[in-house]
Amino acid sequence: MRVAVVGAGLAGLGATYFLIKKGCSVTLFDELGVGGGASGIPIGLCHPYLGRSGKPSKFADEAMSVTRELIDVAESTSGKRLADRSGILRTDWNPTLWYPDLENVEGGILIKSGMTVLMREYVNALYASFSDVELVKRRISSEDELKEFDRIIFACGSGTGDLGFDLPLSFVKGQVLIGKFNKSLERTIMKARGHLSPFKDGRVQLGSTYEHHFSSSKPDQVVAIRDLQSKMDAFFLNQDEFVFEECFSGVRACVKEGYLPIVERMSEKAFVFTGLGSRGLLYHAYYGRHLADMVI
Numbered sequence: 671m672r673v674a675v676v677g678a679g680l681a682g683l684g685a686t687y688f689l690i691k692k693g694c695s696v697t698l699f700d701e702l703g704v705g706g707g708a709s710g711i712p713i714g715l716c717h718p719y720l721g722r723s724g725k726p727s728k729f730a731d732e733a734m735s736v737t738r739e740l741i742d743v744a745e746s747t748s749g750k751r752l753a754d755r756s757g758i759l760r761t762d763w764n765p766t767l768w769y770p771d772l773e774n775v776e777g778g779i780l781i782k783s784g785m786t787v788l789m790r791e792y793v794n795a796l797y798a799s800f801s802d803v804e805l806v807k808r809r810i811s812s813e814d815e816l817k818e819f820d821r822i823i824f825a826c827g828s829g830t831g832d833l834g835f836d837l838p839l840s841f842v843k844g845q846v847l848i849g850k851f852n853k854s855l856e857r858t859i860m861k862a863r864g865h866l867s868p869f870k871d872g873r874v875q876l877g878s879t880y881e882h883h884f885s886s887s888k889p890d891q892v893v894a895i896r897d898l899q900s901k902m903d904a905f906f907l908n909q910d911e912f913v914f915e916e917c918f919s920g921v922r923a924c925v926k927e928g929y930l931p932i933v934e935r936m937s938e939k940a941f942v943f944t945g946l947g948s949r950g951l952l953y954h955a956y957y958g959r960h961l962a963d964m965v966i
């Protein structure tokens with residue numbers, strides 16, 4: 671079966687991985703290339719818990735394990751460590767329920783299964799692990815442009831809004847700052863709804879802002895620094911400890927109600943996979959597998 675996957679972000683690549691496993695011949699289309707959308711943010715956090723309640727997200731154990739499978743594949747292809755699996759420390763959290771995955775440690779609660787993923791490198795390595803998948807750098811506006819394919823998956827992230835589908839989505843811009851930090855950081859710390867993560871070469875990533883009304887999806891470091899001020903204050907005793915270097919932004923497609931992604935059949939041939947919100951890493955592989963099962 672010939673399948674066109676439009677969008678080479680977490681969703682499109684997650685689906686492609688399982689479609690190939692089922693013997694499909696996949697062609698990827700992306701107007702910008704692999705990781706050209708929100709999945710090109712430098713670092714992403716992956717853990718199974720919801721907001722402040724501490725309840726596990728739905729299907730979290732299985733989703734974490736399928737995500738780990740894909741990270742293993744990407745790491746073995748690239749020969750590099752792409753995920754820090756030493757857990758995530760939450761410093762201002764009182765979960766209402768306790769799970770074996772949580773440990774009270776000095777300074778907070780450790781989510782032992784939590785991972786910090788070099789997202790941009792991960793998507794590139796995952797794509798590199800696919801043999802015989804052609805990537806066509808082209809914008810696709812409707813399924814009519816892909817008549818030669820048996821099935822078409824639209825995994826366009828925030829670009830889904832331009833395809834004319836009637837889906838309950840909203841679009842939120844997020845930004846992260848990369849900079850130097852003069853203290854060593856062992857693992858990601860979550861605090862005050864922000865995170866500080868160790869990056870390569872001793873730098874750190876501080877994120878992220880949530881802008882529901884934005885005029886451009888491009889990085890805007892003035893807004894990012896302004897919005898992240900309270901998070902900086904929560905992490906740094908002294909502002910001089912963080913020396914800003916770069917700003918990255920992206921727009922994520924979020925479902926209006928709840929947090930589970932949308933995986934739907936839109937026509938005889940076309941399917942949509944979007945709305946991963948802030949849980950792209952947790953759900954791209956799990957729902958990518960589900961989608962592949964629906965397609966075949």
Ligand SMILES: Cc1cc2nc3c(=O)[nH]c(=O)nc-3n(C[C@H](O)[C@H](O)[C@H](O)COP(=O)(O)OP(=O)(O)OC[C@H]3O[C@@H](n4cnc5c(N)ncnc54)[C@H](O)[C@@H]3O)c2cc1C
Pocket residue numbers: 676677678679680681682699700701702703704705706707708709710711713714715716808809810811825826827828829830843844845846877878879918919920921922943944945946947948949950951952
């Ligand atoms: C600042 C920020 C921080 C984040 N932090 C985290 C985090 O810590 N953990 C986490 O799990 N998630 C995080 N996310 C969310 C995560 O990035 C998204 O859930 C995920 O990347 C969405 O993947 P996607 O494949 O659906 O969309 P995208 O990555 O946006 O991919 C869509 C692709 O489709 C292409 N495209 C769009 N329209 C068309 C078209 N018409 N024709 C051809 N190509 C098209 C685009 O070029 C793009 O490459 C964050 C997002 C942001 C912005």
